[in-house]
Amino acid sequence: MDGDTQRDTIPTNLRLLLVLEEVARAGVPVTPTEVNAQLSLPKPTIHRLFNTLEEEEFLQRDMDGRTYSPGPRMRVLAGGILSSLRIRTARQAILKRLSQEIGETCNIALPDRDAMIYLERVETEWPLRIQLPQGTRVPFHCTASGKLYLSSLTETHLYRYLTASALTGHTDNTITDRATLKAELEDIRRQGYSLDREEFMDDMVALAVPIFDINHRLMATLSFHAPTQRFDPERAIEFLGALQTASKQLSMLVDGTPDTEI
Numbered sequence: 001m002d003g004d005t006q007r008d009t010i011p012t013n014l015r016l017l018l019v020l021e022e023v024a025r026a027g028v029p030v031t032p033t034e035v036n037a038q039l040s041l042p043k044p045t046i047h048r049l050f051n052t053l054e055e056e057e058f059l060q061r062d063m064d065g066r067t068y069s070p071g072p073r074m075r076v077l078a079g080g081i082l083s084s085l086r087i088r089t090a091r092q093a094i095l096k097r098l099s100q101e102i103g104e105t106c107n108i109a110l111p112d113r114d115a116m117i118y119l120e121r122v123e124t125e126w127p128l129r130i131q132l133p134q135g136t137r138v139p140f141h142c143t144a145s146g147k148l149y150l151s152s153l154t155e156t157h158l159y160r161y162l163t164a165s166a167l168t169g170h171t172d173n174t175i176t177d178r179a180t181l182k183a184e185l186e187d188i189r190r191q192g193y194s195l196d197r198e199e200f201m202d203d204m205v206a207l208a209v210p211i212f213d214i215n216h217r218l219m220a221t222l223s224f225h226a227p228t229q230r231f232d233p234e235r236a237i238e239f240l241g242a243l244q245t246a247s248k249q250l251s252m253l254v255d256g257t258p259d260t261e262i
Contacts, residue, residue: 029067144208145221
């Protein structure tokens, strides 16, 4: 299909949605020109669409001033889709089964612009538990879910994060040195899981694995956390297989793949 034909076949009221679709498909910050390589709209039109989406907070401009990422309203939209009743019912069943197997609180978290947000959780029945309710925002650099997300970034975007972030210390174990954190993220990228070794809260350990989208990109994280009275990092790793199985089932919920074991 040539450019003129493409322009003629895209209804005006569909163009904003197609721009959002291309931004989501890219999975990294993109320029209007990169998006327009797929849509073939007139140059003034594609820039006008991006301006509208930025003004309405569906997109936001990145620090380089050229590229755009999903904005607050687009992230809320994505979270709402993940929280739809049909998906949420099945998701809760998976989390409950996982929580019962491990015996601890299990969480699903979504990456936001500057923190991970807890979307879903199933509490442990132990009276001694760590309270991190739905909607809680936790830092990237010192949590299992946050470090896992950072490990999925491209080198360019990870560099921007490391150079711009304060890496605030929350405990004596928080990694606040950029080179050390980068080495930790390289290990996480290679092994496919992330541990929090009392880095965010004293006396708490956590283990996280990715939940992938249909393009095998990190969409969310699945984790459990537990007090050190019951768990240490070595014991947490014993449940890696259970987390990975549940993560695969959660990914299938989103992309529509049938799973008879759910």
